[in-house]
Amino acid sequence: MKTTLCWSAFDLLNRENQTKVKETIEEGNLIIFPTETVYGIGANGLNPEASKRIYQAKGRPSDNPLILHIGDRNDVYRYVRFVNLEAEKLMDAFWPGPLTMVFEKNESVPFETTGGLNTVAIRFPKNEIAQTLIRIAGVPIAAPSANLSGKPSSTLFEHVYDDFNGRVDIIIDGGPSEIGLESTVIDMTSDIPTILRPGFVTKKMIEMVLKHPVLDASDTKPTGKVKSPGMKYTHYKPKGDVLLIRGPIEAMVNYVHEQLKRHQGHTVAIICETEYKHLFTVPVRALGSKENPLEMAHNLFSALRDMDKDQVEYIYIHYLNKDELGYALMNRLEKAAGYQIMDL
Structure with a gap:
């Protein structure tokens, strides 16, 4: 060493x-x-x-x-x-x-x-x-x-x-x-x-x-050699099971509440915008304000790493607005979730 x-x-x-x-x-x-x-x-x-x-x-x-x-x-x-x-x-x-x-x-x-x-x-x-x-x-x-x-x-x-x-x-x-x-x-x-x-x-x-x-071509699933890092292999994934939830935040709150009954005895956490943090009864890692994509970008990878630090087994992430910088944020989060997305 x-x-x-x-x-x-x-x-x-x-x-x-x-x-x-x-x-x-x-x-x-x-x-x-x-x-x-x-x-x-x-x-x-x-x-x-x-x-x-x-x-x-x-x-x-x-x-x-x-x-x-x-x-x-x-x-x-x-x-x-x-x-x-x-x-x-x-x-x-x-x-x-x-x-x-x-x-x-x-x-x-x-x-x-x-x-x-x-x-x-x-x-x-x-x-x-x-x-x-x-x-x-x-x-x-x-x-x-x-x-x-x-x-x-x-x-x-x-x-x-x-x-x-x-x-x-x-x-x-x-x-x-x-x-x-x-x-x-x-x-x-x-x-x-x-x-x-x-x-x-x-x-x-x-x-x-x-x-x-x-x-x-960033959303294209490549075959063979690629010209850029981040296109081909698994990236950004915490150890826990990650699910992106796309839809109204109220629907996500209800869905997570139902999932908590299934995951009793397991650790569960949420990643979402600061404005929605108060809606959940489980630990939440807020990325930042939905009005401030720069703040969310700054905190994204730390939030994902915190999931491993806290040994979270089930991670639910709110699907972000994909305008402008949000497109890059969701590119990373979709990979972190292994493209597991729930539409509500």
Whole structure:
């Protein structure tokens, strides 16, 4: 078992620690770091063995591509064959920030990083700690979300510590993630740009920049290889049985009340908007106000992880409004429920 160094963001200002970061990345080892979306588990994205170690540490299938994080916008041209005008427009509008774009890779990026694909997903994160880390490393950092494969993504230091203490070399504590959802992923290699994973940057926001409609394949059940993380395998699921309930909140309250009779002696909990918390007689984890999807996004993965912390056996989640950011929230919750949805 490794000895994991746990640092604050302030520790990165120390020259000796910066040397340690550079050595860790050069040796192909792993560092967990914050971004504005979620925490990432990173290594040298140009080193095939380093990318393999990410998959091993997460227990992640090796055909699930990693995202290459760069520290400067212009670095994208070093790792891809072509950047079209539409990609340039999206870079102008959303980089640095929570948008990942898929390009055709060049020979510098190993297939171990791209899940065996000829395409590579690239993001320029906004978080200053992430940017500092990448600059110190001197190479692009391949980094999926820092969670054991299948578990909810990590938005707090305690999440990554619980999952990876002893598995990685360094964990950097950057406090709570600003956004709390992974980046939007859009494929720029198709004739029409195609969203592969929804996130903070919405379809409407992208279309406003490009001045034309884009496609959305994020709800498509893929077969074979996929170009984006989060499309193919089980994600975000707590250990308990999860059911999404779609319909009036009053109907959900009645349904849960009936289910409590069946689940006597078992632990039951609710995830819903703050406005409805008072309606239930069992423990409720409120995501935030239904008027504030940013608040709900910020709390989503912590709420799912709390279900495991509290050893909840039956979890009922109120189906959220799918407008704008709510679409990305429901993308995660539907996966967390294994697409088990009850219409009332």
